Amino acid sequence: MDVISNTLNHIWFEISPGVEFELKRYAIGTLSTFLVIWVLLGRALESRKIRKPTPRARQIRRELTNSFLTVFVFVLLDAVIFDLSGFNILRKYDDIADYGWAYYWLSIPLMIVLHDAYFYWTHRMMHHPKLYCFFHMTHHRSHNPTPFTAYSFAPPEAVVNYLFVPLALMVVPLHTSALFIVLGVMIFKNAIGHCGYELMPRRWARLPVLGWMTSVTHHDMHHERANGNYGFYFTWWDRWMGTEHPDYLERFESVGRRNRSGAPEPIAVAAE
DSSP states (O other), X not given: OHHHHHHHHHHHHHHHHHHHHHHHHHHHHHHHHIIIIIIISTTTTGGGBSSXXXXXXXXXXXXXXXXXXXXXXHHHHHHHHGGGGGGTOSOEXXXXXXXXXXXXXXXXXXXXXXXXXXXXXXXXXXXXXXXXXXXXXXXXXXXXXXXXXXXXXOHXXXXXXXXXXXXHHTTSOEEHHHHHHHHHHHHHHHHHHTSSBOOSOTTGGGSTTGGGBOOHHHHXXXXXXXXXXXXXXXXXXXXXXXXXXXXXXXHHHHHHTXXXXXXXXXXXXXXX
16 A cells, blocks of 8 residues: 555656646636626626626536646646656757747747647647547537637547647757746647637727738637638648638628627718
């Protein structure tokens, strides 16, 4: 019994920092988004709710249960995969002098662009009829998502989402603090993308550069229709591959035209 107890204590000692980090990352990203957008600004943003009705508590409880399971999967994979760094498989480093400050700041957007490509193609793959039920159907049970949908995955999908970081670190050197920044951007983008309230100005999606970034409406339409709009940060893969919903821009702007009552504002017609 002492051997089993000591082994369990050792395992917990090894994984407890990962548990604490992943729980904090999830809680900070989702709870702050929920409290700011749903609670503090809910009345002010009422006309910006993309779809009604607001999800019920039962859905949120299910999302939290799935999310804790996802955190558990992430921590287990952390314990296994990041031990490989001792064999120089993962190119994570701690001394900025190794690559310099210019590379440090370049590596963060580089990882985001790579993550967007990885997310698009794996996300689209998990929508294949032969893979959907096993990987992705759990996530789409949240037909009208909330910030807590961010981690509401079946374990196989959690594995797919997790694997981006170690795969990227085999190729891209990344400072530890830069990795934390990238992980922070991931969870906040994920929580906001599922918040159900459009936060961007009405003309945003048609702007030359800013329009490349996905809006809340972009991903909300994906949950509504369970296909298309597969991108995470950017719209370019959907546009290049023809998977963006053809009425996305119209839908985005229709949310921006609503008045406080929720009805579309009249479109001004220029005098002849």
